[in-house]
Amino acid sequence: xxxxxxxxxxxxxxxxxxxxxxxxxxxxxxxxxxxxxxxxxxxxxxxxxxxxxxxxxxxxxxxxxxxxxxxxxxxxxxxxxxxxxxxxxxxxxxxxxxxxxxxxxxxxxxxxxxxxxxxxxxxxxxxxxxxxxxxxxxxxxxxxxxxxxxxxxxxxxxxxxxxxxxxxxxxxxxxxxxxxxxxxxxxxxxxxxxxxxxxxxxxxxxxxxxx
Amino acid sequence: xxxxxxxxxxxxxxxxxxxxxxxxxxxxxxxxxxxxxxxxxxxxxxxxxxxxxxxxxxxxxxxxxxxxxxxxxxxxxxxxxxxxxxxxxxxxxxxxxxxxxxxxxxxxxxxxxxxxxxxxxxxxxxxxxxxxxxxxxxxxxxxxxxxxxxxxxxxxxxxxxxxxxxxxxxxxxxxxxxxxxxxxxxxxxxxxxxxxxxxxxxxxxxxxxxxxxxxxxxxxxxxxxxxxxxxxxxxxxxxxxxxxxxxxxxxxxxxxxxxxxxxxxxxxxxxxxxxxxxxxxxxxxxxxxxxxxxxxxxxxxxxxxxxxxxxxxxxxxxxxxxxxxxxxxxxxxxxxxxxxxxxxxxxxxx
Numbered sequence: 001x002x003x004x005x006x007x008x009x010x011x012x013x014x015x016x017x018x019x020x021x022x023x024x025x026x027x028x029x030x031x032x033x034x035x036x037x038x039x040x041x042x043x044x045x046x047x048x049x050x051x052x053x054x055x056x057x058x059x060x061x062x063x064x065x066x067x068x069x070x071x072x073x074x075x076x077x078x079x080x081x082x083x084x085x086x087x088x089x090x091x092x093x094x095x096x097x098x099x100x101x102x103x104x105x106x107x108x109x110x111x112x113x114x115x116x117x118x119x120x121x122x123x124x125x126x127x128x129x130x131x132x133x134x135x136x137x138x139x140x141x142x143x144x145x146x147x148x149x150x151x152x153x154x155x156x157x158x159x160x161x162x163x164x165x166x167x168x169x170x171x172x173x174x175x176x177x178x179x180x181x182x183x184x185x186x187x188x189x190x191x192x193x194x195x196x197x198x199x200x201x202x203x204x205x206x207x208x209x210x211x
Numbered sequence: 212x213x214x215x216x217x218x219x220x221x222x223x224x225x226x227x228x229x230x231x232x233x234x235x236x237x238x239x240x241x242x243x244x245x246x247x248x249x250x251x252x253x254x255x256x257x258x259x260x261x262x263x264x265x266x267x268x269x270x271x272x273x274x275x276x277x278x279x280x281x282x283x284x285x286x287x288x289x290x291x292x293x294x295x296x297x298x299x300x301x302x303x304x305x306x307x308x309x310x311x312x313x314x315x316x317x318x319x320x321x322x323x324x325x326x327x328x329x330x331x332x333x334x335x336x337x338x339x340x341x342x343x344x345x346x347x348x349x350x351x352x353x354x355x356x357x358x359x360x361x362x363x364x365x366x367x368x369x370x371x372x373x374x375x376x377x378x379x380x381x382x383x384x385x386x387x388x389x390x391x392x393x394x395x396x397x398x399x400x401x402x403x404x405x406x407x408x409x410x411x412x413x414x415x416x417x418x419x420x421x422x423x424x425x426x427x428x429x430x431x432x433x434x435x436x437x438x439x440x441x442x443x444x445x446x447x448x449x450x451x452x453x454x455x456x457x458x459x460x461x462x463x464x465x466x467x468x469x470x471x472x473x474x475x476x477x478x479x480x481x482x483x484x485x486x487x488x489x490x491x492x493x494x495x496x497x498x499x500x501x502x503x504x505x506x507x508x509x510x511x512x513x514x515x516x517x518x519x520x521x522x523x524x525x526x527x528x529x530x531x532x533x534x535x536x537x538x539x540x541x542x543x544x545x546x547x548x549x550x551x552x553x554x555x556x557x558x559x560x561x
Binding site for chain 2: 014016055057058059060061063064067098099100101103104106124125149150151153179180196197
């Protein structure tokens with residue numbers, strides 16, 4: 001088994017310590033950080049995502065694998081600071097105003113980061129104006145909106161309408177998600193895409209940006 | 212059949228028998244909606260005015276909080292969980308009190324005998340005892356520990372630190388046993404255990420983890436409540452179909468709520484598969500239908516609900532979660548009316 005396969009396996013096995021140890025060894029061996037990420041960590045995390053989607057693993061396992069991934073990436077950070085951080089594109093995600101649920105959103109962030117996207121977590125209870133200013137100020141590829149409550153679902157449309165009114169709608173692709181959101185609702189409010197879970201959110205981002 | 216009281220209707224439905232009419236109650240009903248239907252009125256007033264068969268007392272939403280930052284709605288609950296209240300549903304946790312084992316040493320759970328925690332329940336019992344079912348809601352240990360430890364840590368602990376979770380479960384079970392004893396002594400007719408075990412995709416944890424950290428402590432509580440001759444309702448949103456056998460095996464739950472249609476559950480299918488073992492409560496869309504639908508659409512949804520799950524009893528007609536702040540008041544009134552109209556036994560809806 002190659003060094004990269006072992007790193008991938010450590011994520012699949014949700015082994016926080018082994019993932020860190022193997023990453024450290026690879027760095028010491030002079031392997032480029034970008035290779036450790038692209039050939040070890042990312043493929044590992046992709047398999048974790050697949051296992052989650054197929055019902056083979058559940059929230060405890062995916063959060064623990066995410067923890068292992070985060071620990072390994074933290075070790076790669078100094079190298080990235082020298083070499084320049086790799087990024088496939090920029091995504092910002094937040095839960096809409098009056099809604100403070102974040103497990104789903106955090107899972108999506110974890111999976112996107114685990115797939116090489118640079119993600120800004122806007123947090124929860126993000127007001128419509130905040131979403132607009134983030135789009136105005138940052139060079140984003142994707143804006144993700146999350147809503148869990150039936151009472152906050154209308155906020156998704158509000159954000160899209162406000163971006164439209166401010167002339168910002170064309171700047172970003174918008175994806176929506178959350179327990180009550182459906183594809184039909186996403187279409188109705190003019191979102192670019194909807195994903196029912198974190199794994200499909202990654203596929204959606206790939207699709208939206210044709211990557 | 213002679214006219215039954217609301218309490219009798221609900222208790223009969225929980226025994227999976229036919230009352231005179233399909234009963235109705237909500238576990239959570241936003242006071243804003245009550246106020247819109249009866250200006251100046253409370254949930255209790257609305258219950259009486261619409262002749263709703265039961266009323267629920269939820270410790271978590273009705274207990275007094277320690278306010279930490281009024282302007283941001285930041286509060287601390289009795290378990291030490293820091294939460295934000297945006298006025299939408301129950302406040303949402305943002306910081307957990309048990310950050311490590313060390314916090315456990317000095318941790319003091321809330322006093323189960325603090326009389327101030329029971330004032331609202333006492334008032335409900337005084338007003339409705341014998342007439343309408345009084346349901347006391349308490350969080351499942353799984354949800355309580357999830358808030359004490361923080362969601363992500365709680366899940367990760369199941370694998371790397373199970374002992375901490377078992378200790379927390381023990382604290383919660385000890386506390387809950389005393390609270391449940393008090394609830395029953397004060398006259399609660401039914402106990403409901405709230406808290407989600409599944410997301411819309413499926414169970415939150417593997418069957419083994421759910422059994423160990425969720426179902427086993429819950430079973431202890433259900434057993435205690437049953438030993439006092441009181442029925443139990445289990446609430447969990449999400450797709451619980453893959454763990455249904457485990458849930459129904461939990462000391463024999465009497466009622467299941469809310470048969471979540473957002474997670475793909477169809478009350479007709481659940482009735483067919485499990486209707487002989489548990490009373491079904493819920494499933495009438497509390498989202499788009501109640502918030503934006505027409506009265507006629509509400510009537511049709513109620514009719515469909517009763518047609519699918521009312522046969523032979525064992526149905527308490529209710530929304531698919533709660534009556535939320537943005538529910539159209541006239542839609543809720545229509546829902547209650549339609550349940551009375553279509554729910555008369557013997558049913559003739561086919």
